[in-house]
Amino acid sequence: MSGKFNILLVDDEKDFLEITTKRLIRRGYNVRSAMTCSEAVLIIESDWPAVVVLDVMLPDRDGIECLKEIKQKRPSAIVILLTGHASMQAGRQSMEYGANDYCLKPIELDELIEKIEIAYREKVKS
Amino acid sequence: MMLDAFKKLFGLNKEKSEAETRLLRRSFQDHYRSFRSLLTANNIALELMAEMEQALGAGQPFSMPFVRGQCTALTVNIYKMVQHLQELSNGKYGGLTGAFNSISGSIEEILSRQPKIAGGKFVLSLAELDIHSTEQAGGKMANLGEIRNRVGLNVPDGFVITAAATKHFIDSNDLQDEINRRLKLLDHDDLEELYTTSASIQQLITKAPLPEDLERLITDQYEELAKRSNGRILVSMRSSALGEDSSNISFAGQYRTQLNVTDDMLGLTYKEIVASKYKSQAIVYRMQRGFRHQDVIMCVGCLAMVDGVVSGVMYSRSPRDPRSGWIIINAAPGLASQVVDGRALTDMFRVSRHSPHEVLNRELRVRESSSLTESQTAELAGIAVRLEEHFGSPQDIEWSIDATSRIIILQSRPLAQTAPVEESGMESIEADETQPYVLAGGVSASAGVACGLVYIVRSNIDLLQFPEGAVLVVTHPLPEWATILNRAVAVVSETGHVTAHLATVSREFGIPAIFGIAHATEKLKNGEMITVDALGRRIYEGRRDDLLKSAPPPANLMAGSPVYKLLEEVLRLITPLNLTNPASPYFMPSSCETFHDITRFCHEKAVTEMFSFSSRYGFDEKGAKQLVGDIPLQWWVINLEDGFREGLDMKDKWIRIEDIVSLPMLAIWEGMTAVQWKGPPPVNLKGFGAVLFQSTMNPSLEPAVRSSMASKSYFLISRNFCNLSVRLGYHFSLAEAHLSDLLTENYVSFQFKGGAADEGRRSIRVNLLKEILEQYDFRVELKADALTARVEKKSASFLIERLKVLGYLLIHTRQIDMVMGEQTMVDNYRRSILADLEKIVQPVKEDMT
Numbered sequence: 012m013s014g015k016f017n018i019l020l021v022d023d024e025k026d027f028l029e030i031t032t033k034r035l036i037r038r039g040y041n042v043r044s045a046m047t048c049s050e051a052v053l054i055i056e057s058d059w060p061a062v063v064v065l066d067v068m069l070p071d072r073d074g075i076e077c078l079k080e081i082k083q084k085r086p087s088a089i090v091i092l093l094t095g096h097a098s099m100q101a102g103r104q105s106m107e108y109g110a111n112d113y114c115l116k117p118i119e120l121d122e123l124i125e126k127i128e129i130a131y132r133e134k135v136k137s
Numbered sequence: 138m139m140l141d142a143f144k145k146l147f148g149l150n151k152e153k154s155e156a157e158t159r160l161l162r163r164s165f166q167d168h169y170r171s172f173r174s175l176l177t178a179n180n181i182a183l184e185l186m187a188e189m190e191q192a193l194g195a196g197q198p199f200s201m202p203f204v205r206g207q208c209t210a211l212t213v214n215i216y217k218m219v220q221h222l223q224e225l226s227n228g229k230y231g232g233l234t235g236a237f238n239s240i241s242g243s244i245e246e247i248l249s250r251q252p253k254i255a256g257g258k259f260v261l262s263l264a265e266l267d268i269h270s271t272e273q274a275g276g277k278m279a280n281l282g283e284i285r286n287r288v289g290l291n292v293p294d295g296f297v298i299t300a301a302a303t304k305h306f307i308d309s310n311d312l313q314d315e316i317n318r319r320l321k322l323l324d325h326d327d328l329e330e331l332y333t334t335s336a337s338i339q340q341l342i343t344k345a346p347l348p349e350d351l352e353r354l355i356t357d358q359y360e361e362l363a364k365r366s367n368g369r370i371l372v373s374m375r376s377s378a379l380g381e382d383s384s385n386i387s388f389a390g391q392y393r394t395q396l397n398v399t400d401d402m403l404g405l406t407y408k409e410i411v412a413s414k415y416k417s418q419a420i421v422y423r424m425q426r427g428f429r430h431q432d433v434i435m436c437v438g439c440l441a442m443v444d445g446v447v448s449g450v451m452y453s454r455s456p457r458d459p460r461s462g463w464i465i466i467n468a469a470p471g472l473a474s475q476v477v478d479g480r481a482l483t484d485m486f487r488v489s490r491h492s493p494h495e496v497l498n499r500e501l502r503v504r505e506s507s508s509l510t511e512s513q514t515a516e517l518a519g520i521a522v523r524l525e526e527h528f529g530s531p532q533d534i535e536w537s538i539d540a541t542s543r544i545i546i547l548q549s550r551p552l553a554q555t556a557p558v559e560e561s562g563m564e565s566i567e568a569d570e571t572q573p574y575v576l577a578g579g580v581s582a583s584a585g586v587a588c589g590l591v592y593i594v595r596s597n598i599d600l601l602q603f604p605e606g607a608v609l610v611v612t613h614p615l616p617e618w619a620t621i622l623n624r625a626v627a628v629v630s631e632t633g634h635v636t637a638h639l640a641t642v643s644r645e646f647g648i649p650a651i652f653g654i655a656h657a658t659e660k661l662k663n664g665e666m667i668t669v670d671a672l673g674r675r676i677y678e679g680r681r682d683d684l685l686k687s688a689p690p691p692a693n694l695m696a697g698s699p700v701y702k703l704l705e706e707v708l709r710l711i712t713p714l715n716l717t718n719p720a721s722p723y724f725m726p727s728s729c730e731t732f733h734d735i736t737r738f739c740h741e742k743a744v745t746e747m748f749s750f751s752s753r754y755g756f757d758e759k760g761a762k763q764l765v766g767d768i769p770l771q772w773w774v775i776n777l778e779d780g781f782r783e784g785l786d787m788k789d790k791w792i793r794i795e796d797i798v799s800l801p802m803l804a805i806w807e808g809m810t811a812v813q814w815k816g817p818p819p820v821n822l823k824g825f826g827a828v829l830f831q832s833t834m835n836p837s838l839e840p841a842v843r844s845s846m847a848s849k850s851y852f853l854i855s856r857n858f859c860n861l862s863v864r865l866g867y868h869f870s871l872a873e874a875h876l877s878d879l880l881t882e883n884y885v886s887f888q889f890k891g892g893a894a895d896e897g898r899r900s901i902r903v904n905l906l907k908e909i910l911e912q913y914d915f916r917v918e919l920k921a922d923a924l925t926a927r928v929e930k931k932s933a934s935f936l937i938e939r940l941k942v943l944g945y946l947l948i949h950t951r952q953i954d955m956v957m958g959e960q961t962m963v964d965n966y967r968r969s970i971l972a973d974l975e976k977i978v979q980p981v982k983e984d985m986t
Contacts, residue, residue, distance in 0.1 A: 113213045
C-alpha cells in the first residue's frame with residue numbers, strides 16, 4: 012500500500028464522522044473532518060487533503076453542487092462521494108463532474124480504505 | 138533487412154531520440170494506469186452482476202434498495218470503463234457513450250416506474266363493487282362486493298374509501314417524500330430502529346389533517362349507511378390494500394382492523410388504518426416477500442358491525458394439501474376477530490367437501506357442547522365450496538352467524554398454501570415414540586423441522602432482544618409477532634390453531650410452527666437448544682440431525698414478487714452477453730445491448746490497445762520478447778510495467794523465466810511445468826477423423842485468420858498483472874489475473890474456446906473443465922463449447938493457487954478432446970487430473986473480511 016496520506020471526511024452525521032475519523036487515524040492516515048461544504052472547501056483550498064470523502068447530503072449544499080465547487084477550486088482534487096440512498100442518475104452525474112468514485116453507505120471500513128487507496132493511486136503520478 | 142535487425146538487436150535505432158523515448162515511456166505509463174483502472178472497474182462490475190444473478194436464484198429476501206444500489210454501483214463502474222478505454226484508445230470508441238446512455242436510461246426508467254393509481258370516486262358503496270373494482274377498492278373489498286353482488290351471499294352493508302382517496306389524503310399533506318426518506322434510512326436488521334421508524338411514520342400520517350372534501354364524503358356515506366340500518370350504527374373499519382393479489386401472498390394480519398367505530402371516530406380511524414401500512418410487521422413482511430412499499434396502496438372498508446353469536450374462519454381445503462377432500466372450520470362464540478387473532482379457544486371441524494357435508498371429525502375445545510350445529514357446519518361447508526368454485530382457487534373465509542342465524546361472510550381471499558406434502562407424510566405422521574421428547578401435542582400450524590435456542594417472548598420489549606435463529610415461544614400467536622418471523626427458525630405457541638394469521642405467515646415464510654401446545658412457556662427454558670418437529674408435533678431436547686435431514690428445503694419466497702420481477706427485468710439489460718466473438722464484424726460499440734456487452738468490449742479493446750502500443754509507436758522497449766530456456770512450446774512476453782527484474786537489458790529480444798517477477802505469471806508457469814506433459818494422447822481413428830473434419834469445415838480455426846495477437850501465445854505482464862492468451866492447436870484460451878494487497882482489484886479469470894474435435898467431444902471436455910474449476914472455487918459459465926470462469930476479491934495467496942490450476946489445465950487438457958469419446962476415458966482423465974492438482978495446489982484458508 013502507498014505511504015499514508017491526508018484524508019478529509021465531509022459528513023453531517025456526527026457519529027459516522029467521529030467513528031470513521033478515529034478508525035482511519037488508527038490505520039495510519041492523517042484525517043481531518045468537516046460537517047459542511049463551506050468548511051470543507053476552506054480546507055481543500057489550503058491544499059491539505061490528498062483524498063476527499065464527501066457525503067451526498069450536506070446541510071448547506073447538495074453533494075453534487077459541493078463536488079462542482081470543489082472541482083472548480085481545485086480541479087486535481089480526488090473526491091469520493093458517499094451516499095445513503097443510491098441513485099443511478101446521481102452516480103452518473105458525479106462521475107461526469109469529476110468524482111473518482113461513488114460509493115454506497117453503509118460501507119465497511121476496509122472497503123472504504125481500498126476505494127480511497129485505489130482512487131489515490133489512480134490519480135497521483137508515481 | 139539484415140541491417141535493420143542488427144540495429145534493433147543492439148539498440149542502435151537512431152530514429153528514436155532519448156527525449157522521444159522518455160515521452161513514450163511516460164505515455165505508456167499513463168496508458169497502463171488507465172488500463173489497470175479499467176480492469177479494476179471491470180472486476181467490480183462483474184462481481185456486482187454475479188451478485189444480482191445470485192440474488193435471483195438464492196431465494197433470500199432482497200429489497201428495492203439492494204436492486205437500486207447494485208444498479209447504481211454498476212453504472213458508476215461501467216462509466217469508468219468507458220472513460221478509461223477512451224483514454225487508452227485516444228477516443229477511438231466514442232460510440233460506447235451512446236450505448237451506455239441508452240442502456241442506463243432504460244434501467245433507470247424501470248427502477249423509477251410508479252404503480253398506477255386508479256382515479257375516480259373517493260368513496261364507493263358495496264353495491265357498486267365487484268371483482269373488477271380491485272384497483273379502486275383493494276382486493277378485500279372488491280371480493281366482498283363480488284360475493285354480495287355476483288355470488289349472492291350475505292355480507293355486511295357498507296362502503297369503501299378508495300385508493301384515489303388515500304392518494305388525495307397523502308398528496309394534500311405532502312407526506313410521501315418524508316415517508317420515503319425515513320424508510321430509506323431504515324436499517325432492517327435493527328429491530329429497535331424498525332419500531333421507532335414504524336411508529337414515527339404512523340404518527341406522521343395520523344396527525345395530518347383529513348382534506349375537508351374527503352371527510353365530508355365519508356360522513357355522507359356513513360349517514361346513508363345508518364339510514365339503511367335504521368339509526369346510528371357502529372361500524373368496523375378494515376384495510377383493503379392494493380397489491381394483495383397473488384394467491385401465495387396473504388398479507389394476513391398485517392394491517393389494522395378497528396371494530397365498533399362510532400361516527401365521531403371515522404376520520405381518525407381511517408387515518409390509523411392508512412398508517413397501519415407502516416406497522417413493523419408489515420414493513421418486514423413486504424421486505425421478505427419482495428414488495429416495494431409503493432406497491433401497496435391502502436383502501437379502507439367501512440362495514441356495519443355484525444353481532445356475531447358464533448364466528449370463525451374456514452379453509453375450503455387443507456392449507457398443506459390442495460387435494461384434500463375436506464374443509465376446515467374453526468369456530469368460537471362471539472366475534473370473528475378473536476379467532477384470527479389466535480387468542481380465543483376454538484372448536485375445530487373437519488367437514489366433507491361433498492354434499493351433504495358431514496362432519497368427518499371435530500375437536501371441541503370451548504366447552505362440552507359444540508359451538509355449531511350439524512346444519513350450520515353443512516351450510517358453511519356449502520358456502521366454502523361455492524366461493525372456491527366462484528373464485529377458482531382454495532379460499533380462506535371469515536364468517537359470522539348473527540342472532541337471526543344468518544351466515545354473513547366478512548372476507549374471502551385465496552388460501553396461502555405451502556407445497557403439498559406427500560400423502561404418506563401428511564397429518565397421519567406419528568412421531569417416534571421411542572425417543573424422549575420435552576413436549577408433544579397441539580396442531581401443526583406450519584410443517585417442517587427446525588432447531589434453535591428457545592426464546593420466550595411475552596412483550597414487545599422481549600422482541601427487541603430476539604436472537605437471530607432462535608425458536609419463538611409465546612403464549613398466544615398474536616399477529617404482531619410476525620415482525621420477527623424472519624429471524625425465528627420455528628414458532629411454538631400455547632394457544633392458536635392453523636387458521637390464525639401468524640400460522641398463515643409462518644407457512645408463507647416456510648417456518649415450522651406448532652400451535653396449541655400447552656405449557657410451552659413453562660416447560661421450555663430460555664436459551665436451551667431444542668428441535669421442533671412441526672409435522673410430528675413434538676419438541677425434542679438438543680439438536681436432532683436425523684429429523685432435520687428429513688425437512689424439505691425452504692421455498693423461494695421472492696420468486697414472482699414485484700421486486701423479483703423488477704430485478705429480472707433489469708437484469709435483461711445487464712447480464713446477457715451478445716458480444717462473444719472479437720473477430721466478428723459486429724464486435725463494435727453499437728452492438729452493445731447490455732452492460733455485460735460493454736464490459737466485454739472495453740476489456741477486449743483495452744488489452745488490444747496495450748498489446749499493440751509498442752508496434753504502433755515503434756517502441757522496442759515494450760515489444761514482445763521470446764521466452765528461452767528449457768521450456769515446453771513457444772511463448773512471447775510483453776512487459777507492461779514492472780514485470781521484469783530490475784537491471785535487465787530491455788533491448789534484448791529474449792527473456793528467461795528467471796528474469797520475470799510477475800507474480801501471476803510465475804504462478805501460471807509453476808502450474809504449467811509442475812508435471813511433465815505426457816505428449817498427445819493415443820488417438821483412435823474416429824477421434825482423429827473428427828479433428829480433420831473440423832479443421833476443413835471451420836476456417837476460423839486456421840491461425841492465419843485470427844489477428845496477430847491470437848496467432849502466438851503471449852504473456853502481457855506487470856508485477857501484479859498477467860494476461861495470457863494461448864493458442865495451442867485448435868484451442869484458444871485466455872487467463873488473466875491481478876494480485877495485490879487490495880481485494881477490490883484482485884481476480885483470476887479464464888476463457889476457453891474451441892477444440893478440433895466434433896461438438897460432442899468438445900462439450901465433454903468443457904464440462905470436465907467446468908467440474909474441475911468449480912472444485913477450485915471458480916464461478917463457471919458454459920455457452921456451447923465456450924467456457925468462462927472467474928474468481929474475484931480473494932487474497933493474492935489464494936489466487937496464486939488458482940493460477941497454478943489454470944497453468945496445469947492449459948498444458949494438460951489441450952488435446953484430450955480427441956479421446957473424449959468414451960466415458961471410461963473421461964473418468965480416467967478426471968482422476969489423473971485431480972490427483973495431479975492435489976499435489977500442486979496448496980490449501981489456502983480464505984479469510985474474507
